[in-house]
Amino acid sequence: MKKWVVGFVFFLGLFSGALSDVKAEQTLQQLIDETPANGTVYLENKTYIGDVVIRKPLKIKGARYTVIKGSGKGNVVTIQSPHVVLEGITITNSGKSRSTQEEFAAVKIYSNYNTLKNITITNSFHGIYLSKAHHNRIENVRVIGKGGGEIAGQGNGLHIYYSNFNRLTRNTIVGTRDGIFFDYSNKNIVEQNNVSHTRYGLHYMYSDYNEFYQNQFIFNTGGAAIMNSNHLILKNNKFLLNQGMRSFGVLLQMANNNQIINNEFYQNQRGLYIDQSTNNFIKGNMILQNQIGVELWASSQQQTFTNNRFSRNVTAVLSLGGEANNQWSFHGVGNHWGDQARLFDLNQDGRGESPFEYKSSLHKIIEKNELAYLFLNTPSIHIFEKINELLHEDKVMAMDPHPLVEHDEISMKFIVVWLILVGMGFLMILKLKRG
């Protein structure tokens, strides 16, 4: 009997030990609940089990290897209180189900004035989801998506829904559906973010008065898709290498009164793609080595292009679907048209003496079949353009009344390097011939 009692007590001890372990693993929510409002929770270098809900203002600070792992059935961290700070944590494993009422995220914010800093997010549907949340700061957040696969199978890096006055700074987003998605969200500032390998790096829907500075979009299907959104400012951003049959640096669709200033469009299928949009102001952009610099559909009217620099695009401007009414100069300042414009500048004031008509015949084949885009990077397309020019089959794509002229100066360094190379080549041949 004594043995039985000892055995029973031992077994009970083991069982309670196991229970206390389970208890220890559940302590993150307890830790949060037990910390007084405006206090700080310091997390250790270990994996905490989510999901957690924060209902009071406090600061949660992670160590170097702190991970919060979600249950895979909901939001990993839900912030319901204002003035929460979340810093230095890796958050992973949100719910991914698409048959539930809500879309889950690694961090879901329902409140205002929160700060998320130095966070890494993996294996989650959305990265950070702001739902009717205003005046929040999202800084140095890194969201790693699955990359590729079915479009609906993954969410967005940062999802901003009915949320205003937020600031998104220096975040990196790779391989999600859309990098940053705005839905009915106004007056947000987005700066110095880096988005790559997504569908649309930036996706605006019904969101007005947002500002967008020094961001970089590379290797996406589309750089920034601005749809049904007005009065945005896009300044000093880079849209590079967005290549694919439907790719673009910036798409403006039913988007009006936006300002696109001093951005760089380099090696995209289309630099700017404008459809059903009016009154956008496009100034000082570098549009370099794209297949199509600007693709303008006739449904788009009254865009103003000024002081933009077109250089080495297969076609600088492509107007499709008929005549459109766009301005190619503003207050007497036109655009730089690169080598395609042979203009005189007799008084050396940096402006051509006559208006410049940019002509092309590519609209003829592109309007008939989308497969024509396949030929834009082939050598034959230049000959095709030349033949149509000789046959007068081309059409005016843009008429710039005040084109800008640049006076090229050949760099001395460039000449010296070339002379050295050619000289070395000759010397090598001579030496080998003698030897």
Place this chain on the structure above:
Amino acid sequence: MNYIWKEWLEISRGKAFWFFLTLIVVTSFSIFLNAKDLPFEQGFEIFLLLLFEMDIYLIPLLCIFFASFSMIQEKELKTLVMMLAKSDSFGRFLWKKSVAIQFITIATFVVWYLILAIPVKFLFQFHPNHFLYFLVTVIILVLIFNQIGLFLGSVCNTKIQLIGANIFVLFFFLYLYDFILLYFLPKVTYENVKLFSVFYFLHPLHTLRFYLETSMNVFSLDYLSRTMEKFFSFPPLALLAVNISVWVILIFFVSVWLYRKGEQG
């Protein structure tokens, strides 16, 4: 191996090879100078694409002229007749010649691009797998246009004939082929787009660009229209295999067959 060495000695004595090498070095170095201001993270891929853009003009031109003239020289100097008289068949001769020319030109390109990769590595974030894809693309490009050059050299009898044939073939691959495709483009529908795709990708320059851009994840095949999805339904590696089969293997046997037919005639 002996034949490769013999070919190397012959080639290195002539001016053509050194002109060939100088042209490659100078043009690729000028691209390097133009690309040096590109961003560190993405500059490497852009540099490789720019280099490929140059190669699609340079390699067909150099390889076709180099290989075809090497072949016609064997005919003009009567060394071909001497070798065939020593019980060598034309097939065996063409095989040895092809191996030697391919080996020397491919080695030249690979060695130079490996040297060029050294300064590039300091300038950009280096991705070895992307560089490997680029080398594979260049090797196949050289392989195809060398073999076409050898074909032209074996079917032409005089240098004048050969120059005409070379110019026509270059014009065909750079322009004419695409003009023919563009002519049929308005007639392409969802039903026949796959057939159009076969002809489009039978052009080695289209296939190699597609292979390079998709393997480096530069060209997105996501979110395509139904027609485009059908058009891009062939895997890039399969398209490469088809191109090698047609433009290297098949053209080798056609060269032998046409030479024998000419002999009999």
